[in-house]
Amino acid sequence: xxxxxxxxxxxxxxxxxxxxxxxxxxxxxxxxxxxxxxxxxxxxxxxxxxxxxxxxxxxxxxxxxxxxxxxxxxxxxxxxxxxxxxxxxxxxxxxxxxxxxxxxxxxxxxxxxxxxxxxxxxxxxxxxxxxxxxxxxxxxxxxxxxxxxxxxxxxxxxxxxxxxxxxxxxxx
Amino acid sequence: xxxxxxxxxxxxxxxxxxxxxxxxxxxxxxxxxxxxxxxxxxxxxxxxxxxxxxxxxxxxxxxxxxxxxxxxxxxxxxxxxxxxxxxxxxxxxxxxxxxxxxxxxxxxxxxxxxxxxxxxxxxxxxxxxxxxxxxxxxxxxxxxxxxxxxxxxxxxxxxxxxxxxxxxxxxxxxxxxxxxxxxxxxxxxxxxx
Numbered sequence: 001x002x003x004x005x006x007x008x009x010x011x012x013x014x015x016x017x018x019x020x021x022x023x024x025x026x027x028x029x030x031x032x033x034x035x036x037x038x039x040x041x042x043x044x045x046x047x048x049x050x051x052x053x054x055x056x057x058x059x060x061x062x063x064x065x066x067x068x069x070x071x072x073x074x075x076x077x078x079x080x081x082x083x084x085x086x087x088x089x090x091x092x093x094x095x096x097x098x099x100x101x102x103x104x105x106x107x108x109x110x111x112x113x114x115x116x117x118x119x120x121x122x123x124x125x126x127x128x129x130x131x132x133x134x135x136x137x138x139x140x141x142x143x144x145x146x147x148x149x150x151x152x153x154x155x156x157x158x159x160x161x162x163x164x165x166x167x168x169x170x171x172x
Numbered sequence: 173x174x175x176x177x178x179x180x181x182x183x184x185x186x187x188x189x190x191x192x193x194x195x196x197x198x199x200x201x202x203x204x205x206x207x208x209x210x211x212x213x214x215x216x217x218x219x220x221x222x223x224x225x226x227x228x229x230x231x232x233x234x235x236x237x238x239x240x241x242x243x244x245x246x247x248x249x250x251x252x253x254x255x256x257x258x259x260x261x262x263x264x265x266x267x268x269x270x271x272x273x274x275x276x277x278x279x280x281x282x283x284x285x286x287x288x289x290x291x292x293x294x295x296x297x298x299x300x301x302x303x304x305x306x307x308x309x310x311x312x313x314x315x316x317x318x319x320x321x322x323x324x325x326x327x328x329x330x331x332x333x334x335x336x337x338x339x340x341x342x343x344x345x346x347x348x349x350x351x352x353x354x355x356x357x358x359x360x361x362x363x364x365x
Contacts, residue, residue, distance in 0.1 A: 003192060003193060003194035004189075004192045004193045004194070006193070006211045006212075006214040006215040006218065006343075007214075007215075007218055008193075009189055009192065009193030009194075009195070009215045009218075009219075010193075010214065010215040010216070010217070010218025010219045010221075010222065010339075011218060011219075011222050012189045012193075013186075013189050013190075013193075013215065013216075013218075013219035013222075014218060014219040014220070014221065014222025014223040014225075014226075015222060015223075015226070016182065016185050016186060016189060017219055017220075017222075017223035017227075018222070018223045018226035018227050018230070019182065020182055021223070021226075021227050021230075021236050021238075022226075022227075022230060022235060022236050023178060023182075024175060024178055024179070024182075026239070027182075027186065029265075029266045029267040029270070030266045033266065033287045033288055033290070033291040034291035034292075034294065034295055036288065036291075037288055037291045037292050037295065038295075041292075052295055052296075052298075053298055053299045053302070054294065054295040054298035054299075055295055058295075062176065063175075063176075063179070064175050064176060064178065064179035065179060066179070067176045067177075067179035067180040067183060068179040068180070068182055068183035068186065069183060069267075069270060070180060070183060071179065071180045071181065071182060071183020071184040071185075071186065071187060072183045072184075072186050072187035072190070072267055072270040072271050072274065073187060073270050073271070073273055073274035074180075074183070074184050074187060074274060075183060075184040075185060075186055075187020075188035075189070075190070075191065075271060075274065076187040076188070076190065076191040076196055076270065076271030076272060076273065076274025076275040077187075077274035077275060077276070078184070078187075078188055078274075079187065079188045079189075079190075079191035079192045079271075079275065080191055080274070080275035080276055083191075083192070111198070111263070113279065113282045114282075115261050115262070116261070116262050116263075116264075116279065116280070116282035116283045116286065117282045117283070117285060117286035117289075118258070118261055118262075118286060119257075119258040119259070119260070119261030119262025119263070119264070119283060119286060120258065120262050120264070120269065120282065120283035120284060120285065120286025120287040120289075120290065121258065121286040121287065121289050121290035121293070122254045122255065122257050122258025122261065122262075122286075122290065123254075123255050123258035123259060123262060123264070123265060123266055123283075123287060123290070124258075124266060124286070124287035124288075124290035124291050124294070125251075125254055125258075125290035125291075125293060125294050126250075126251040126252065126253070126254030126255030126256075126257075126258060127251065127255055127266060128251070128290075128291065128294045129247050129250055129251030129254065129294065129301065129305065129306075130247055130248050130250075130251025130252050130255065131241060131242055131244075131247070131248075131251070132241060133255065133265055133266045133267070134216070134265040134266070134267060134268075135265075135266070135267050136241075137241065138216055138220075139216060139219055139220060139223070140241075141240075141241045142220045143220050143223045143224050143227060143238075143328075144238050144239055144240050144241065144315060145238075145240070145315045145316040145317060145324070145327060145328060145331060146240040146241035146243070146313070146314070146315050146316075147243050147311075147314045147315065147316060147319060148240075148241040148242060148243040148244070148248055148314070149241055150316075151243075151245065151248045151249065151252065152248050152251065152252040152255070153252070154252070155248065155249055155251075155252025155253050155255075155256060156252050156253075156255050156256040156259060157205075157256065158252075158253070158256065159252070159253045159254075159255075159256030159257050159260075160205045160255075160256030160257065160259045160260045161205055161206070161207065161256075161260075163205070163256065163257050163259075163260035163261070164202055164205035164206045164260040165205075165206055167260055167261070168202075168206050
């Protein structure tokens with residue numbers, strides 16, 4: 001099975017975003033990372049969590065968004081299963097090649113683990129500082145016409161584009 | 173309990189969509205940032221447009237409050253910049269990394285692990301950063317209609333229309349770029365696992 005086109009995926013995601021707005025609260029992901037950390041540390045050092053100024057805002061409780069995040073993992077698993085069955089072959093190589101006319105270039109190559117770890121560190125640190133990530137700021141915040149989200153999106157591309165071009169030439 | 177189940181169901185649909193579109197694959201994000209293939213950007217902007225076309229009429233009927241995000245200029249500039257750098261390094265955002273993990277891309281554990289470390293680091297330095305970056309130049313939850321004095325519902329619908337035009341123009345650009353490189357298009361790389 002080929003990957004969905006951008007308009008099919010975008011329409012589906014827009015409908016889901018509206019569904020979230022109307023049923024409980026708008027989509028957002030990144031708060032669940034500190035939430036998970038708070039829950040984990042709370043098992044061994046609850047007094048440290050209680051004393052931390054940030055974890056006084058992001059309390060160690062299981063909430064709607066944490067369940068959303070668990071659901072994302074399950075949804076990714078289900079979609080990959082359906083894709084593999086449709087292809088009749090294990091692995092994700094076929095799905096990778098189907099993405100776009102330019103899929104077979106540097107972007108898809110596996111990169112060093114330290115780079116992925118550092119990238120993960122920066123996306124969550126940056127998202128928590130800014131108060132949202134691609135979901136909370138770009139999809140939800142731009143739908144809300146929030147001035148903050150336009151600044152965030154502009155900064156993501158202002159730094160991300162030269163960074164990606166540099167990596168494409170030098171490292172990856 | 174009902175709210176948690178609702179979150180889980182919404183999340184399953186979210187992950188299912190991300191994986192099926194292909195944005196849960198680092199190459200798709202990376203190609204968007206190098207401007208080679210704007211599929212991820214076109215998808216996000218389409219999602220915002222479709223969401224707006226439903227949310228704003230619903231808000232006019234009183235079914236939903238649209239809300240906004242807090243405008244603290246310094247933290248947004250710093251946070252957006254760090255996020256952009258991490259986005260290019262990781263090739264994932266916080267949501268697509270989790271969908272990719274579910275899809276069986278075990279190397280993404282490095283991204284999620286880095287994210288958890290980043291969350292802990294942020295909690296530790298928050299008392300220092302809060303007075304420096306979050307408290308100054310904080311204008312509260314400001315939206316464009318607040319700033320421009322326009323009707324929120326009309327603004328949302330006009331914005332959705334503008335986004336669809338932008339998406340159409342970006343797609344025309346992508347199609348002409350793909351057309352000029354036609355022989356290389358669709359080349360599979362079976363040796364990559």
